[in-house]
Amino acid sequence: MADPFEVRMRFTTQLQHLNASVTSAQKAANYALKYRDMDEDLHSCILEQLEKNNMNNRANIMYFIEHLCDLSQRESHPSFTAMIQRDITHIVDAVAPPDGSGAANVKVARKVLTSLQSKDVLSVTTISELSERLDARDTLGGKGGDGGEGDLEVANGIDAPGAPSGVGSLGGRISVGSTPTVRNGMARLDKRQVEQRIEEDRERGKRQREMYWAVSGEGDDEFDRMWEETVDVNEDDFLLMTEEREERVEIAGAS
């Protein structure tokens, strides 16, 4: 029996070092399931890390949750999913805090929520509730100058870059609809973090693109898709024909 403290420590480290790769998320999920008897402990680790780390990390943990749910469903150990269902509001608030600091994570949260719904981890009603919550945060800051020319999209908080004041800040300042002059970001990511996030998002995009061309292969799927995409003869076809013709003439004329 592994030392519970050590398990906790290791799991925490893994969460802190999650990156955009699927492997890192899966590794952590596997670890969690390996010590499933300590699931409650580990779940609390997740919540704790969600509040402690910077926004990039929170996004990564959010993506990790998706993997964890996947795996616990597959391994028939529903307690992880159950706890996530229970705490999902808390989790979403930590990933995309309402104070605007996590605005960049709103899209992440939405994406993961949608996929959790498709995996039947979350109910439609929960999703729509959470989605409404997020709506407000999404438009935060930018909302300020809705009228007229005032809709310049700028972040008004020029906070000192650096570590985000890492709190879930559930009870934080709700600055929805704040005017442009009010700082909206409690913790803007510093430059390095922004760049890291960009790279991580690209990495995730790469993974997604690996599969986007795939078709189920059942029935007429592939045919239907092709059929849909087929268009009438148009100028593109004529262009190709013209080129072919030119080529022919050129060759024929070469004699």
Add this chain to the structure above:
Amino acid sequence: MYLRSPHAYSPNPYHQNPYPPQGHPPPPYYQNQPPSQYGPPPHQSQPGYSNQPYGRGRGNYRGGNYGGPPDNRMPPQTSSFAPPQAQRSSKTGHFTNLSWTPATGRRGGHAVGDTKSQAGDQPASQPRQSSEGPGEEDDNPFRPSKDLRVEDESNKNDVTKQQDDTAPSHMPPPDRPNSNEHGDGSKISFAIKSKAPAPTHASKIDLAATKIASRPLASVSAPLPSSRSTSDSRSDRRSDDRRPSYRSEARDYRYDYKNDTRHTRHPGPKPVPRPKPKQKRIEKRTVKRRKPRPQLSPDCAASDSVYYRKTGNESVIGSGTYGKVYKAVHVYTKEKVALKKIRMEGERDGFPVTAIREIKLLQSLRHENVVRLQEVMVEKNDCFMVFEYLSHDLTGLLNHPSFQLDHAHKKHLAKQLFEGLDYLHRRGVLHRDIKAANILISNTGLLKLADFGLARFFAKRRQLDYTNRVITIWYRSPELLLGETQYGPAVDIWSAACVLVEIFTRHAIFPGDGGEINQLDKIYSVLGTPTTSAWPALKALPWFELLRPAERKAPAFANEYRKKLTPAAFDLLAAMFQFDPQLRPQASDVLEHPYFTTEEPRPRQVWELQKLEGDWHEFESKALRKEKDRAEKERRAREREREREKRKLEEGGQGGREVKKVRGLEGGEGTTMEMS
């Protein structure tokens, strides 16, 4: 030794002669061709049909396909004109058979080499004799469809055999070291087929890529009418040049034979009458003697490769992550080429897929403002893409110390840029790396888009996700910087607009520090921060929140650039530098802008470049800058040195008393003052 990938570059039409005349007897064989063309007697198999493995041939002879001047492989001769038999056979409708009859070696094989051998020399063509036929023609895109081909296979074998038999007698071995010999060592055959068969409905599929792949296939069935008409014209021309009748008789005889065999469709090999080849041989010999032996410069003669390049880094004209680009010259034709070496270091998965993508793309493109890929060759374990060589690129030209472009020149360059771009976009290609250094300019002022390493086909009627890590960052559009993955041709328009500014002002408009954040800042400080009213999709961009600007900025573009540009040019640029990609004009719209259509002066080609000394690429201008920096440094070092010497002298003179005071003063005066 290199193997030219047979059809590595589909656009090069000289390579084969895919459109045989129909309804006319096939053109005569080489009898009437200029001597140079068939220095080596053909002993290839029928090129068009062969699907023998490449292995049989070492691939190719040196130099073949050039997009050079049209050759005479269709001999001007009347006699070819419809011998009755031939015509009869044509009625049977065997278009393909007929058309390929002459392939007893001539057509496919030699078509390519003709230009070169004319320019040049026999050695060039020698390697052909044994190797090139089958390999080369293997994926002839124009070859007849399978059912038409079947009967020909046997024939081909005949011919091959027959020629093999006769070959030695009239083919002297190469007497010079040349690539052929080197070729023996390499077994690598490198063929990228641009002409993958596509599903029948492929041509209608939205994906441009699919379309292109299927294009050559379509041509198999399509070309009948036009090929007929072209053959007519050929025949006409042929009639000017009559040859002794015995030749045509010989030929006709052969035709008869061939046609007959085809009709009978024997699956197996046919008995081959001997006399025919002999006659052929005689003709060839005569011809061969007339050809003087070519003289190669010692450099070229010593060259291992058919493309001679100076050793070491001397021939490098560009380098980047993709590898290096060399300037080289074809040893026989003297044609200049740019060799892009495909970097294999660190490629764990074999030949880089990105290179395949680039080659495939280039093969399908055919436009005067798009650089032409001539061939792909493998040589000493390196793979090269062989391009036409252009003396300058835009960066090099704009940084030229003295050469100045006037307004008409600039307009002509701009016009060509957008014509090239318009072509790419119509063909469903995103370039994704438009920048001044990737725009080549010939010494006659022709502009060509180059470096398709990041290019891809895009779906015109569907929006797919692509990576946003494309385009050199100074030229990257705001939507890409903000993480858009569903983008389209508008990203190239943005880049082109940046290039346009450089053409006009010689300076990059958004010279950032290489990071996304700074790049956006640079854009915002010229164009102002974007607004949702001007760009509704702004907030939906993945990194909009992440990269949200800290403060508002007002647009400064008008202030800064209105005075530097003509009114129409300013207007055009303002239209292209719109944040919302949907509002940017397409390349075709750009070409209809008043800047091109009405505003004076009219575009004028930069012929003056012919007088310009040297080649000007980004690479050279960088080297020049480095050289200057170095010279400057040296000069300073020398000055310091001189001062030190001076000081020493003075110190010596004064017994080192007043060392401190001497610094930097003109010798005598300083010392006098001090001494006084």
